[in-house]
Amino acid sequence: MSASTADTPLAFRRPSGVRTIKNSLATIFVTVATLITIIPLAWVLTTVIIKGYRLLLSSTWWLESQRGITPRREGGGAYHAIVGTVEMALICAAIAVPLGVLGAIFLIEYGRGTKIARGVSFMVDILSGIPSIVAALFIYALFITIFGLGRSAIAVSCALVLLMLPVVLRSTEEMLKLVPDSLREASYALGVSKWKTIVKVVVPTAFGGIVTGVMLGLARVMGETAPLLILVSYAVGINFSPTTDTMGALPTMINAGRDQPPQMPGYERVWAAALTLIMIVMLLNVLARLIARFTTLKEK
């Protein structure tokens, strides 16, 4: 190759052997790393599906509770747990979504660049790192020790608010950031007040992203177990009143039955509950991503 460089000075030279080897090793490393990441998901999913799918095929699973069913008996369903999980998540969302959206509006529309906004943003980061068990203990301390209330599904929802709030807030914030300033300015130029601009122009433009955030937040809180363990007792029967101290939920249904020996019928129900939970959570995730894909706001 050196001979040809005399007349064609721009000829390429291949990298030396050591460099080529290093380059190939790096390629192998990133490929293996990617495979290592994909394998656990596939493994978990296949395990749960194989062990749990059978019960999900019958309508009993979706329509009946576990009342009167012992681990040794076949039958019963997860209706009580599914509704409990959904109900607690919805109560949580009812509190967390307005707070999160308003908090994001504060950060982007009102407080941008101010010290207060930086402080709030810092605390949101801390909040998103708070372990669920700490959130649960906090609500326990507040509701049960200080206010003297009993355990309840509402308490669980309040603990979940601490976990959902940062998810909703951050995704809303990201979306509001993407709303072009020209839209805001056009609205101001028409004499529209700031709050109406936010409510009628900015938020609708970012709506898809906000919905995505809410669904991801819902998916996260539905899978949480620690607050359920501390703040509510697992009910095998149907009890949908959020103020009483027992309520079924899929995570606690799994937790309550997980110690059974594999040959018991109850053991299969544990995996079926796990599959149900995974299905709900994955569905929310996939929907959220689809919505995100079809919303008009895109990063430049």
Next chain:
Amino acid sequence: MAVTDTDATERVEPEPLAAQDPSLSPVVDHGAVTTHSPVPKVVAHRAPETPADHVEREAARGVKLAKISRTGDRIFRSLATTSGLLIVLLVLFVGIFLLALALPSLQADQDSFLTSRNWTVSGNELRFGIAGLFWTTVLSAVLAMAMAVPVAVGVALCMTQYLHKRVSGPVSFVVDLLAAVPSIIFGLWGLTVLGPFLAPAAAWLISKLGWIPFFERNVDPKGSVFVASVVLAIMILPIVIAISRDVFAQTPRDHIEAALALGATRWEVIRTAVLPHGRSGVISASMLGLGRALGETIAVMIILTTPSAGSPFSPSIFAGGETFASKIANNAAEFDSPSKTGAYIAAGLVLFVVTFAVNAIARIIAERGVES
């Protein structure tokens, strides 16, 4: 006022005469539109004008700005600000309330809270300390981070530097789904599937390195810190990948092209342009992952074998144990007396302080990285 909900400057229209000669106008505000208009009219800028509006305007001759009520704005602004401040308060309250409820039990504690491994909280005498919990928590989380970070960096590099966008999209979807799997399912899977799968590897490590206390044989390897760490590593992978991917993707195009122009191989581009750019982001992502691993509750609780009370301390990764979170969750049903609850809340407080510190450090590192 007819116009109640605006904070846009209301421009008072000059009278026709004034418009022809702006110097005569009592209006200080020179609107560019009206001064150039040959036949100036009173134009409504926003809504169709009501007669009342006009009367008011007549009355306000010579005033630059009409008085505007901004009730809507004020309410909305205070709502948003309150929500922001509420979040700050919420975090502060978590610390304050946990501290308030933990203090009585801490004062009644007969043992040294930081160095004791005892956990006797029922009965009249409180003897509890967090040394054992602290060791297991930190050991499992640090091990998980050590396993997860290299893999995560590899995946993030693969997604940003190697794969075509068409392929990296689905990969990132898979990573997101991995993040969505509830931790209790990871726990169940870890105990029943991954634990037995890793048992031969654990047995091999014990047979080769068992003379080091760190690897000594202790409990049934299925329920060891080792298995818990592997599961934790899988659980924190997505968060580390997501953040690393974002910072790697933001590597300045110029740097990459400069490296390519100098004849760098792909790996050299990564080493000289991508990794230096993303270093602070990766460190910050690792800290966030560490924080997640420290506070993970149910997966660890399911997997780890709880040692019987009074069993000797083992530093081994093949020992069982309890973390802060798993200890609290394991005993959640027993919160009956305030002193007992206080002891668990004290453990929760330590966990809160540790995760607070780790997350704060992560955030500070990330901000430094952005500034530099």
